[in-house]
Amino acid sequence: MGVALLAGSGGAAVAAPSPRSAAVAPAGSYERLHPLVDLAAQRLATADLVAAAKYGTGSPVDDPAREKQVLDDVARQARELGADPEATVRIFRDQIEANKVVQRELHRRWDADPSQVPAEKPDLGEVRKEINRVNGELVRGIADSAAARSAPSCRGLVTVAGVRVRHERQLDLLHTVALERALRSVCAG
Numbered sequence: 001m002g003v004a005l006l007a008g009s010g011g012a013a014v015a016a017p018s019p020r021s022a023a024v025a026p027a028g029s030y031e032r033l034h035p036l037v038d039l040a041a042q043r044l045a046t047a048d049l050v051a052a053a054k055y056g057t058g059s060p061v062d063d064p065a066r067e068k069q070v071l072d073d074v075a076r077q078a079r080e081l082g083a084d085p086e087a088t089v090r091i092f093r094d095q096i097e098a099n100k101v102v103q104r105e106l107h108r109r110w111d112a113d114p115s116q117v118p119a120e121k122p123d124l125g126e127v128r129k130e131i132n133r134v135n136g137e138l139v140r141g142i143a144d145s146a147a148a149r150s151a152p153s154c155r156g157l158v159t160v161a162g163v164r165v166r167h168e169r170q171l172d173l174l175h176t177v178a179l180e181r182a183l184r185s186v187c188a189g
């Protein structure tokens with residue numbers, strides 16, 4: 001079960017956490033979860049650049065070798081921090097799927113309307129450097145939020161953070177849907 005950032009998506013309204021769940025939230029939960037959600041949105045912003053870098057080059061959206069490298073790297077970084085590598089990998093699988101949601105949709109739009117294809121083709125290697133930077137911050141954010149992520153208050157607080165990030169970053173519908181996908185397993189259990 002994920003979080004609902006779009007009122008009406010799946011029939012779920014966006015609700016503030018109830019006083020009861022807020023009362024049991026470990027101290028500083030929201031302050032630990034909001035940066036995590038913001039980093040997920042930052043990572044998703046790279047999908048537009050990756051999509052542009054790959055478009056028309058024959059490079060597929062799915063790159064299993066690169067995905068394995070990302071997952072191996074973040075698991076190692078989590079271990080080095082004394083954090084949970086399994087939770088870290090689980091959350092990163094969702095980041096990767098969300099990134100591909102954006103790439104596939106942008107490619108679909110550009111196929112349908114070539115006038116929308118970005119004029120500039122970024123260097124995929126450079127974009128991946130930025131992704132690696134965000135990955136490192138995300139691993140730390142995951143490590144720092146273990147208590148907040150395993151508390152019953154997590155889902156409500158992640159939803160509130162997601163709605164806030166959506167507004168702060170002026171996310172369009174595509175990136176909001178993808179952010180929901182990215183946040184699916186942030187909350188443990």
Ligand SMILES: C=C(O[C@@H]1C=C(C(=O)O)C=C[C@H]1O)C(=O)O
Binds near residue numbers: 050128131
């Ligand atoms: C972002 C990319 O596209 C896909 C998504 C990835 C990710 O989110 O880390 C990794 C490999 C690809 O399957 C990429 O190729 O770098």
